[in-house]
Amino acid sequence: MPRITTADQTELYVKDWGDGPPVVLIHGWPLNADSWDDQAMALAEAGHRVIAYDRRGFGRSSQPWNGYDYDTLADDLACVMEQLDLQDATLVGFSMGGGEVARYLSRHQGASVARVALVSSVLPFRTKTEDNPMGAEASSFDRTARALQDDRAKFFTGFFRDFFGAGLLDNRVSDEVLRWAHGMAMQASLRATVACMRAFSSTDFRPDLAAFTQPTLFIHGTDDKTVPMSGSSRLAAAAIPTARLIPYEGAPHGVFVTHKKRLTRDLLAFLRSDDGAAPA
Secondary structure, eight states: OOEEEOTTOOEEEEEEEOSSSEEEEEOOTTOOGGGGHHHHHHHHHTTOEEEEEOOTTSTTSOOOSSOOSHHHHHHHHHHHHHHTTOOSEEEEEETTHHHHHHHHHHHSTTTTEEEEEEESOOOSOOBOBTTBTTSBOHHHHHHHHHHHHHHHHHHHHHHHHHHTTTTSTTSOOOHHHHHHHHHHHHHSOHHHHHHHHHHHHHOOOGGGGGGOOSOEEEEEETTOSSSOGGGTHHHHHHHOTTEEEEEETTOOSOHHHHTHHHHHHHHHHHHHOTTOOOOO
C-alpha cells in the first residue's frame, strides 16, 4: 500500500483499491481506515477507485506530537488528493471525518471534488453555546479527556457499546466487533486521541458550510447517542442548499457496521445518480 508524506514529513498509511471514479473514505474517531473495509470493498467491486487512509496519529500512520487541528488535517487530505492525482472525487467523511471534508472544501476551495457524503457527521458545531443550544456541554468533553488519560482501555469498552448501540434490541453487534473496534482505537497514540477529541468537539464548522456547493448527502441514525442527529446533521443539512439528509430510523452512531448493507446501497445510489442528486 502507498504512503503519503505530508508537508511536515508525517507519513499517512493509504489503502488504494480498484479502478474508476475515485472515492475517498475518511474515518472517524478513534478508529482507522479499516473501519471502512466493508464499504470500500463493495465500492471497488462496483467500479470505483477507493482510497482510505489512516489519519495522522492513528492506525499505521506516523504519530507526531503536533498537527491535530482541522487546518492541518485538511491539508493532509489535500496531500492525499494531490499525490494520488485524484480528479472529480467523492469525499465520504464519517463522524470526525466530516470535519476534514468541510475544512478541505473551504480551505482548498473544493479542489477536485465532485460530490460529498457525510455519515454520522460532527458538523456543524459540537459544543453548546448561546448561539448553538443543541450542542453538548463543554464539561462533557473535559470528562472524556480525563477518562482517556486515566484509563483509555476501560473508557473505550463502554464507549463502543453506545457507539454501536449494543444495548438496542434491533442493533445488536457481536462481542467480536466490539473487540475489533477497541483494538483499532488502541492503535492510536494517546496524544492524537485526546487532541483529536478536543478538535472535533471545539471546532465551529458553521463558517465552512458555505463552501458546500457540490451535491451533498447526509446519513445519520436517529438513535445516535454519540453525535445526536438533532444537533448535527439535521442542522448542517438545512444550512446547505445542495444537501439532503437520510435519517436511519433507530440506528446508532456506527452505521458502517450496524447498517452496512443499507449504507453501501445508499452510497452507491448517490455515486450512480447522473445529476449527483442524493438518493430518494
